[in-house]
Amino acid sequence: MDMEKLVALCRRRGFIFQSSEIYGGINGFWDYGPLGVELKRNIKEAWWQDMVRNPPPGPDGEEIAMVGLDCALIMNPKVWEASGHVGGFSDPMVDCKTEGCKGRFRADQLATSVCPLKPSRAPGQHDKCQLTEPRTFNLMFKTFIGALEDASALAYLRPETAQGIFVNFKNVLDSSRLKLPFGIAQVGKAFRNEINPRNYTFRSREFEQMEIEFFCHPDDSMKWYQYWRDVRIKWYTKLGIKSDNLRPREQGKEELAHYSIGTTDIEYLFPFASEPQELEGVAHRGAYDLTQHQQHSGKDMSYFDEDAWLREKDKYPEAEAAKEAKSKPPYRFLPHVIEPSAGADRFTLAVLCEAYAEEKVGDETRTVMRFHPRLAPIKAAILPLVNKEGMPEIARKLYQDLKRDFNVFYDDKGAVGRRYRRQDEAGTPYCLTVDGQTIQDHTVTIRDRDSLKQERLPLAEVAGKLRELLRP
Numbered sequence: 001m002d003m004e005k006l007v008a009l010c011r012r013r014g015f016i017f018q019s020s021e022i023y024g025g026i027n028g029f030w031d032y033g034p035l036g037v038e039l040k041r042n043i044k045e046a047w048w049q050d051m052v053r054n055p056p057p058g059p060d061g062e063e064i065a066m067v068g069l070d071c072a073l074i075m076n077p078k079v080w081e082a083s084g085h086v087g088g089f090s091d092p093m094v095d096c097k098t099e100g101c102k103g104r105f106r107a108d109q110l111a112t113s114v115c116p117l118k119p120s121r122a123p124g125q126h127d128k129c130q131l132t133e134p135r136t137f138n139l140m141f142k143t144f145i146g147a148l149e150d151a152s153a154l155a156y157l158r159p160e161t162a163q164g165i166f167v168n169f170k171n172v173l174d175s176s177r178l179k180l181p182f183g184i185a186q187v188g189k190a191f192r193n194e195i196n197p198r199n200y201t202f203r204s205r206e207f208e209q210m211e212i213e214f215f216c217h218p219d220d221s222m223k224w225y226q227y228w229r230d231v232r233i234k235w236y237t238k239l240g241i242k243s244d245n246l247r248p249r250e251q252g253k254e255e256l257a258h259y260s261i262g263t264t265d266i267e268y269l270f271p272f273a274s275e276p277q278e279l280e281g282v283a284h285r286g287a288y289d290l291t292q293h294q295q296h297s298g299k300d301m302s303y304f305d306e307d308a309w310l311r312e313k314d315k316y317p318e319a320e321a322a323k324e325a326k327s328k329p330p331y332r333f334l335p336h337v338i339e340p341s342a343g344a345d346r347f348t349l350a351v352l353c354e355a356y357a358e359e360k361v362g363d364e365t366r367t368v369m370r371f372h373p374r375l376a377p378i379k380a381a382i383l384p385l386v387n388k389e390g391m392p393e394i395a396r397k398l399y400q401d402l403k404r405d406f407n408v409f410y411d412d413k414g415a416v417g418r419r420y421r422r423q424d425e426a427g428t429p430y431c432l433t434v435d436g437q438t439i440q441d442h443t444v445t446i447r448d449r450d451s452l453k454q455e456r457l458p459l460a461e462v463a464g465k466l467r468e469l470l471r472p
């Protein structure tokens, strides 16, 4: 697949635009157009529905408890000291001193970066390259709160949504009376001052994450780590990503983030890379975050296992011994955390790459975006065959009925074949055409984007049929 063609289609059809394009753009920032915003919303909604409201059953068939959260983008800067981001969230950076270059690169990605000097090579390979020694560069965006721009007003845009969940662990526990194991989920923006944003939206400076922090008993953590790896891979395949293009990859010890005991990256083979690239990380964070926040805030972050206590309290008939026992393991402890952390923009990009196809239909080549129907920005287009003989009136009425429940599109411009092609490019799975026969027998045709097959069905059954076809 040719990435340039996909990028051109995304701009032409309104999936993705460069941010601030009329001013020359701004590196690492992107805007979603009318079709793109629907696609990305559908992705986030599918994730919320399938992971938060109706997660798959646990390893023993049990129901999984899951709740959501929506935290502020800016938090007390002490959060980021405790989490380790102020001290350690950095990448190694090298600069090129050469006039006409002055490039800035990630030291660990030199081999795959492009030197701005012509003929382009990797940085360091050109005769004129003068690379500095690597130095660490903290990726957090800084800002100031209030009128003064001094150290006391310094704050950060969050580089991950996860910390909002950890610092609210007790609030959620106390307000919702959950018992281990349970998950807290959040979808939202994150900001990273990436040294070298690249590969379209793949590495951006502003992006959205879909994260779960799943809290469990330390003894069960490996079981849940395995569960979440499996659940997350299946979710991608269910939404149309071919398993050939997906792979789980266990990170080596040297790659692990400071908080991780083990991480499996779920990787996708993007057309711009020779090796699969990270879509999501499923990390075993142990008790790292709750320990850090407990130490830094001075607040107790522990969990009390009431069920275990009620089962065993008779072992402690003395009041003092009972009090002592209740305050420590196995009854009171810091839970372990399994974190499936996905990028909404990265998955959107993978969905776009996976969907793009060109194929011959008769003498023509059509470009078709084969989105999974649940993710498709427009679910159905309503097309009157001609703009006369009562067809527009019926088509308008159908459109007005359907748009109460579905994102549908009305198109009466040009030959019907060209209208089908426009919907193919937008990835619309179904086209409903009102034709001469509709006037006679109140049926319409429903055309399937992928098979190109057309069936007739009564107008009164259209909404039910769409609902059935779009069901998760």
Ligand code: GAP
Residues within 6 Å of the ligand: 159, 160, 161, 162, 192, 194, 201, 202, 203, 204, 205, 206, 207, 208, 209, 211, 278, 279, 280, 281, 339, 341, 342, 343, 344, 345, 346
């Ligand atoms: N809380 C853990 C965490 O943030 P991460 O691996 O740094 O882990 C999780 O990020 C996911 O967020 C990645 O798998 C990726 O999908 C997305 N992501 C991270 N940095 C990104 C960037 N610069 N641009 C787009 N997406 C990014």
